[in-house]
Amino acid sequence: MNRTRICSASEIPPNGMKSYDTDIGVKVLVVNTGDTFYAYQGLCPHQDVCLDEGFFDGSVLTCHQHLWQWDITTGEAVGLAEAPLERYDLQHEGGEIFVVQASALKVSELFKGVPDAAITRLDGLARREEHDAQSTLYSMGDPADDLYVLESGRVEFVIGRDDRTSMAGFMLKKGEVFGWAALLEDHPKRIAKAECLEKSSVLRLNGEEVLKVLAEEPMAGYLVMKQLSTLITKHLRPSGGK
Ligand code: FES
Incomplete structure (x- = not known):
């Protein structure tokens, strides 16, 4: 769990809001009701428009660009909006505002329900990496040794080579998992290229090390394998294949 100072509470008046570039690699909007x-x-x-340029009436936040709206107490979409806002846990202490981030593993589809002890062990194996826009995380044919959990940013997948390529989807939600072939026994090669569309932060875990923890933590192992099979089924549909 990471705690990051964002600002002083006095910088944001009642019914005001302000966004900040942060050390956690994302812009954070702080709202004072x-x-x-x-x-x-x-x-x-x-x-990707800055939300602090929008309107806040004390309960509903409105983006000025196309008028999507959100309930400020939950981040749930209201009216025209088609997606909720990602909310961060906030601490207000000594006049300072902090954001507390849970591990991306905790919110990941693959590790959902896994006991905390196993999450802590897996978190200990994870290397946190920051990548600039246009960075390639892996290419087709690379060994599938590591799996990735997205913390922030956006990663796109492309299949094919040279000028015969096609998009195979993208990921932008914290906790989304890709490169899961690293958990398969015969060490397959990558069948897609993974590239960051914007500055992105990922957790990178070695597949063999993860499997070792899962073998020692049977409940975690059962849940992850069950959820992995769901994930594979989902990505084997026509536009999948990461
Ligand atoms: S950019 Fe915010 S609603 Fe379209």
């Missing part, structure tokens, strides 16, 4: 402070993703999930 007068009673409570909230922290959300700083960019609109529609088209």
Whole structure:
């Protein structure tokens, strides 16, 4: 779990909001309702517009660009909005605002329900990596040794080579897992290229080390394998294949 200072509470008046570039690699919007402070993703999930340029009426946040709206107490979409806002746990202490981030493993589909002890062990194996936009995480034919969990940013998958390539989807939600072939026994090669579309932060775990922990933690092992089979089924549909 990471705690990061964002700002002083006095910088944001009641019914005001402000966004900040942070050390956690994402822009964070802090909103003051007068009673409570909230922290959300700083960019609109529609088209990456800064949300602090929008409107806040004390309960509903509106993006000025195409008028998507969200309930400020939950981040749930209201009216036209088609996606919720990602909310961050916030601590208000000594006049300072902090954001507390749970491990991306905790919110990952693959590790859902895994006991905390196993998550802590897996977290200990994870290397946190920051990648600039246009960085390639892996290419077709590379050994599938590691699996990745997205913390922030956006990663795109491309299949094919040279000028005969096609998009195979993208990921942008914290906790989304890719490169899961690293958990398969025969060490397959990558069948897609993974490239960051924007500055992205990922957790990178060696597949063999993860399997070792799962073998020693039977409940975690059962859940992860069950959820892995669901993930594989989902990605074997026509546009999948990471
Ligand atoms: S960019 Fe925010 S609603 Fe379209």
